Amino acid sequence: MATVQALRTLHETYAASNTCALKESATQPVFGDGNPAAEVVFVGEAPGKNEDLQGIPFVGAAGKFLDEMLESIGMKREDIYITNIVKYRPPNNRDPEPSEKEACAPWLEAELAAVGPKLIVFLGRHSMNHFFPTEKISAVHGKLMAKTIAGIPTKYFLPLYHPAAALYNGGMRDELMYDFQKIPLALKKIAETKS
Numbered sequence: 001m002a003t004v005q006a007l008r009t010l011h012e013t014y015a016a017s018n019t020c021a022l023k024e025s026a027t028q029p030v031f032g033d034g035n036p037a038a039e040v041v042f043v044g045e046a047p048g049k050n051e052d053l054q055g056i057p058f059v060g061a062a063g064k065f066l067d068e069m070l071e072s073i074g075m076k077r078e079d080i081y082i083t084n085i086v087k088y089r090p091p092n093n094r095d096p097e098p099s100e101k102e103a104c105a106p107w108l109e110a111e112l113a114a115v116g117p118k119l120i121v122f123l124g125r126h127s128m129n130h131f132f133p134t135e136k137i138s139a140v141h142g143k144l145m146a147k148t149i150a151g152i153p154t155k156y157f158l159p160l161y162h163p164a165a166a167l168y169n170g171g172m173r174d175e176l177m178y179d180f181q182k183i184p185l186a187l188k189k190i191a192e193t194k195s
């Protein structure tokens with residue numbers, strides 16, 4: 001199991017060698033954050049304005065909504081580990097470009113390998129499509145998926161809508177709240193499944 005210090009060193013090493021063009025405009029890299037022994041890792045898209053300023057993922061409006069949903073399943077931030085596929089804020093919160101995702105992908109894969117959670121929850125299509133390139137989030141959100149991925153010990157993945165997209169869209173918000181309840185069910189199912 002990785003330690004907080006080992007993860008910090010991992011992040012500093014990847015930040016120093018990273019070639020993402022967003023490095024130029026971002027205030028700082030936003031490292032993954034949370035419990036290195038977490039059973040669940042959440043992977044978002046890219047830092048927004050608040051995350052860029054504070055250097056911590058999901059501290060803005062989407063993060064507050066995420067905290068509410070965590071509370072609804074009896075979890076807290078301290079129980080999870082959370083990160084983004086892209087570690088630098090895209091200007092004006094535009095979608096990250098494929099080259100920006102590619103530049104940060106080995107960094108994400110290294111932290112996922114270090115934490116080795118039982119379940120990886122994708123927040124939105126950007127992180128999901130890195131591992132499941134042909135899936136559509138509208139079709140697979142809330143569905144537990146199993147896959148063996150080289151270099152990552154985790155075998156189970158749950159794609160969800162991105163909390164920022166759902167924040168101001170009532171229907172999507174309800175679906176996300178509903179799908180979120182599948183996290184404890186997925187963990188129970190994984191615990192009962194012999195690998």
Ligand code: URA
Nearest residue numbers: 044045046047057058
């Ligand atoms: N949206 C993301 O995808 N990541 C963050 O860290 C904040 C908002």
